[in-house]
Amino acid sequence: MMVETMEGHVLEEWAVARTDSEVPYYVNHSRGVTQWDHPEYVRIFEEIQSLNTVKFAAYRTACKLRRLQTRLKLQDVSLQSVATAFDSAGLRAGENSDLVEVKQVEEVVLKILRSAHKHRHSQAALATQLTINLLLNIYDLGRSGMVQVLGCKVLLVVLCGGRLQEKYRYLFNQVADHNNCCTRRRLASILRDLARIPELLSEQPSFGLSLVSAAVESCFKEVEGEVGITEEVLLDWLLQEPQTLVWWTTLYRLTAAELVCHDVKCGVCKQRPIIGLRYQCLHCLGYNQCQDCFLHARTSRGHKLSHPIQEYCHEELQYTHTENIHMGIGGGLRLVY
Numbered sequence: 001m002m003v004e005t006m007e008g009h010v011l012e013e014w015a016v017a018r019t020d021s022e023v024p025y026y027v028n029h030s031r032g033v034t035q036w037d038h039p040e041y042v043r044i045f046e047e048i049q050s051l052n053t054v055k056f057a058a059y060r061t062a063c064k065l066r067r068l069q070t071r072l073k074l075q076d077v078s079l080q081s082v083a084t085a086f087d088s089a090g091l092r093a094g095e096n097s098d099l100v101e102v103k104q105v106e107e108v109v110l111k112i113l114r115s116a117h118k119h120r121h122s123q124a125a126l127a128t129q130l131t132i133n134l135l136l137n138i139y140d141l142g143r144s145g146m147v148q149v150l151g152c153k154v155l156l157v158v159l160c161g162g163r164l165q166e167k168y169r170y171l172f173n174q175v176a177d178h179n180n181c182c183t184r185r186r187l188a189s190i191l192r193d194l195a196r197i198p199e200l201l202s203e204q205p206s207f208g209l210s211l212v213s214a215a216v217e218s219c220f221k222e223v224e225g226e227v228g229i230t231e232e233v234l235l236d237w238l239l240q241e242p243q244t245l246v247w248w249t250t251l252y253r254l255t256a257a258e259l260v261c262h263d264v265k266c267g268v269c270k271q272r273p274i275i276g277l278r279y280q281c282l283h284c285l286g287y288n289q290c291q292d293c294f295l296h297a298r299t300s301r302g303h304k305l306s307h308p309i310q311e312y313c314h315e316e317l318q319y320t321h322t323e324n325i326h327m328g329i330g331g332g333l334r335l336v337y
């Protein structure tokens with residue numbers, strides 16, 4: 001198989017090889033180099049390093065994930081196609097704790113990407129190699145050639161397109177028992193698989209595995225003494241944006257606002273209109289910031305970082321007519337430095 005870049009260039013000096021357990025690796029014959037990572041994956045991660053200038057951990061993690069999602073062509077994948085592909089490969093909820101061969105997961109991922117990129121088979125094939133590369137770096141760093149089904153689902157559910165609530169529901173159904181409840185142990189397993197994603201992006205201090213047990217306890221606080229939680233309890237807890245998962249809701253807002261145009265001027269860089277998320281200071285009169293200036297904690301005039309800020313995901317016109325469409329930072333959105 002050829003080693004290509006996303007722009008369609010063939011990297012002549014590189015070749016794909018496989019271990020005895022069918023794990024792909026990459027060989028550069030002219031330099032005599034062998035590595036687990038696809039050269040294009042290495043390039044994408046170098047690109048992601050540039051996002052370390054973003055000041056707040058939740059936004060930094062979300063920006064990194066958005067970059068990964070688009071580079072790996074997963075943004076157009078539907079949750080339904082992820083669900084169907086796993087089911088038709090026989091990897092249903094009952095099999096979530098099983099270990100499967102990388103080769104089998106690769107077939108599932110290829111099917112998912114082909115359904116989203118119907119006429120671009122070579123792009124789907126490359127995106128599959130890169131997605132498997134990412135998956136192995138998260139869940140099989142030692143390259144045993146076996147990965148747990150639940151981890152594969154978690155990663156694809158986070159990076160595919162679609163509504164957050166539907167993704168939460170899908171994940172709940174993956175860990176619910178015959179009473180339609182989720183135990184502490186199962187909640188912990190899914191939160192661990194989720195936390196491994198920001199860990200790979202070097203965001204473990206804010207969202208890593210060490211926070212999982214406290215998160216499980218905070219979710220079970222409402223149902224003290226119960227063995228498991230219902231879907232409703234889980235969704236209520238998720239709506240309160242638990243610290244461990246704040247990067248995921250931030251990714252969702254960042255994506256939803258990408259093409260939104262606000263007819264106001266940024267107080268720092270003077271850009272008008274503001275495209276993307278818009279930030280309004282609730283202290284300085286008529287003072288707004290664009291997403292880029294806010295994410296880099298730039299200030300101007302008398303504005304201070306300590307001022308209360310409101311984030312707008314949608315155009316002003318829309319939020320004045322509909323409640324809940326704007327997200328205030330004071331109202332549940334926490335900023336993590």
Ligand SMILES: [Zn+2]
Pocket residue numbers: 266267268269270271289290291292293294
């Ligand atoms: Zn600006």
Ligand SMILES: [Zn+2]
Pocket residue numbers: 281282283284287302303304307
């Ligand atoms: Zn201000």
